[in-house]
Amino acid sequence: MSEPPPAPPGPPPSPHRPAPAGRLTALQGTALYVGAVLGTGVIALPALAAETAGPASLLAWLALVVVSAPLAATFAALGARYPDAGGVSTYARLAFGERTAAVVGWCFYLAVPPGASAAALFAGSYTEAAVGGGTATRTVTAVVLMAIVTAVNTAGLRVTGRLQLALSGLLIALLLGAVALSLPQARTEHLEPFAPHGWAAIGSAAALLVWSFAGWEAITHLAAEFRDPARDLPRATAAAVVIVGVLYLAVAFAVVAVLGTGAADADAPLGELMARGMGGNARLLAAVAALLLTVGTMNAYYAGAAKLGAALGRDGALPGWLSDPEEVEAGPHAAAV
Template sequence: MFSRGVSRAVSNSGKSGLGLFRATGIYVGAILGSGVLVLPAIAAQVAGPASLLAWALLLVFCTPVAFSFAEMSRQQPDAGGIATFVTRAFGQRASVVAGYLFYFAIPFGAPATAVIGGEYIAHAMGGGRETALIAAGLILAAGFVSNAVGIRVSSKLQLLLMVLLVALLALAVAVAAPYAKAENFVPFAPNGYWAVGGAASLLFFCFAGWEAVTHLAGEFRHPERDLKRATWLTLVVVGVVYIGLVAACVAVLGPGLSGSSVPVAELLAKGLGPAAAPVTAVAAAVLTFGPLNTFVAGASKLGARLASDGVLPRPLARGVGAGEVPSVSLAALAVMTSLSFALAVVGFLSMEFQIGAASACFTAVTAFGLAAGVLLLPRGTAAWYGVIVAAVVMLVVLLFSGWALLVPAVLGAAALLVGRLYLKPPVPQLSHGRSVVNS
């Protein structure tokens, strides 16, 4: 299954693959997303200024998650990503569940991501709902078109955009700092510290992405070296941006933060006045495009791998090799995402439903991958202990997903049914007089 594709995925990587800085651009683009434009306010509604603890705890928690995935990807850089890890640890049918959860989460998460960015752009331009939807549609189209030209080209663009993004967010914090007030942190936990857990479940939408890059590990020029280096660089960038930006929102906007629909725009407006509008629009566009580009890239590669193993329609397998464009899988994702976006536009699906569904799926996928890491990483090492702690915490975060758990439950049931119908059982082979199973 997925493990059999490893040599195929790696054989073409060579010197033409992604270098350290372009790889880091892909990583940062996967993590820094449009969620940071609205979630500081939503988290503040749930936990008040104590929501800062949720951001910080998730960042600490993401460290073993990130390095666990980097280590497993280094061992087997394959388009299957987490599905490959799960195959090695739990078998073929379990890997189909992990693959389905990631692949079919994109049509939920991508439109929600684009609409968040579109609303910010519309606010900056003084437009209404129509402007927001047009901007969201253009962002979605850009994400799919950039992947149609190939990861080599889109990664260069994403690196430049990530440098611009970090500069813009640093500017937002710097210009707003003179308006910070210590009293805005009091009361610190108006809804109690238990509310921090609820805030963390919402905020995971801003920390998902480590699993997306696992599907692109085969595109790295030197995965054995650059996966861990890119992980370190990404953790530093994400930590500084998230904690700095959210602390500034709490300190500057105070009680008004929880009622704001555009907290970062209001933060910029404090220091830049009318000049904040174009800066906000550019930041929103870049924040939205980055994760969309990376998640679509990873999911389209995964879809091709799933198809090559017989659990998605065979035509989707085109372009499964490293350096190739998985055109049919990409087109299938584009159709499903467009349908989901259209249903959201007419009011049939809410953004809250789409974010909840995507977050629950990505949380479940991450928990699945971490559970695989418990079996695959060397026992007794720091990485092994870290992945155990991360897996337990991830399961707790998953339980806070509430009704949204129905979406990964349905996808998991469908994956198990497909696995039962289309996967052949492992073939016993004799080795030295004993029967072994070839996985």
């Protein structure tokens, strides 16, 4: 009589790891994923890609949407099978050992503060372009955004998830509304010639756009916080892939068809598109979009980084005071700050 096959390995052992609190729903997870991937690049990159490859840049967007799907599915599968706050650091430990896990964890954790600061200043620059005020406006906007996101994440994942759900819903409605209302102004002549710079320019456009699809790894640090990681994380990921893909393709098509390949000359192409469809000041609309996109991205990355920092403190890769295994309702305060 043959023996039954061994059970698949579970999450890596950690004596200090608390049981999953199950605070995130699949819908909130979808919103966090959308926020992590859909960054401020959507404001200008569709126009820059169109300038590089013409209407054929739409093929670059489509190819990257297709290629990002298996990448997102890979992280979803890993997160569902190994739901640990270490995320990518945990996967590196399973494959390569503790030292590699520590280095990977440091790289991800320490990249968030400068990245968040740059994103906040980027939003500040759009705010300054809309209302004036120079450096003071940019700086104050950035500081306020960082303070808001830090406060939200120290309040706990329930607050983080609810805020992200509201932000993502508002952003999706805003972008789809801008596309739908501007499409009556689309011109078929803007789609000809389809590849004015040759087919090779599609590759150049893809190289310009590739970082718009980064971020699928960010929410793996929150896998253990889903109510049912094995079920909810893959669902959230699949929904986010569809939403992000549809939004990118819709905005890119509208920018090309409505504004033409000269859209890159505009200060804020997305704002110009929104103004065409909704009316109003293009710079002000771009500032609103930039603020929503930036807060959403920062909120998602802060949430993941806070859990990662706590996990690294738990595992000895960072000071132990970053991790508080007794916290259940609130987020890891020290790691978030």
